[in-house]
Amino acid sequence: MPSVIRLFFLLSLIVGVASCGPTVVYEETKPTSEAGWPYADTLSFVFDVADTTQAYDLEVVVTHGTNFPYENFYLLIYTDLPTGRRTKQSVSLDLSGDFGAWNGDCSGERCELTIPILLNTRYQQAGRYGITLEQYSREETLPAIYAMGLRLLHHEVGG
Template structure:
């Protein structure tokens, strides 16, 4: 029960902070069932881009429990254009805990921590429309316990 209340409060805080940012284009987080990210589960996020002259920064949001068994998380993204063409596919390593001390990074208290990682800086979109980002956990483990939610944020890049 405590975890559920903390999860709702944390997601609410992220939404409130995103609502205050005039450069925020998109922000969405998806909870993972039973705080386990399976290999088969590939969260997909869709966002609209109309201004093709603007550059955008794309962030990945990760929420993990302190019992997560690794200091890092590998995530592969696939970015698709409105016509379905693959624009990019990269593997990202995100450091959730200090490798030496095991201390959690990110924002949080107790046993739940939120992280936001800049995944794609200054991304240019050449056609208006709905873009998709598909995220896959790439830890070579069918079930990855301790990952509670993943998300994507898109912001206008500073010029």
């Protein structure tokens, strides 16, 4: 009988550990052209927020080549609120560190990097939100940017 109790305890522990971690509310990835990300091509994402008491984290996921020629690039983020109002924010996405090592997880000639944009934020109104990403560099087509993703998670207390 003690071995059954140990087995039950072990299985409970495994299930408990596996269920830890943030809850993904929304996640979508959109590819860009294999030639790069043209300035004129914006990427739009739409998600619903039902719970205004819940804190959320918003992340951008960048898939880029190891041949990306810069440490960073700028992104314009437009947010369409349920009220019809639109906001605009410029952010720098740092793809590599000071010594040239890529910040993301790389496999072969591609890297993926998750960058938090908003942490522990509450949406003031329930409804549909739209996020549009626009590359904001000096180049007409930003080379070696293969995909951009958006992820909305429940903010984990202490995490």
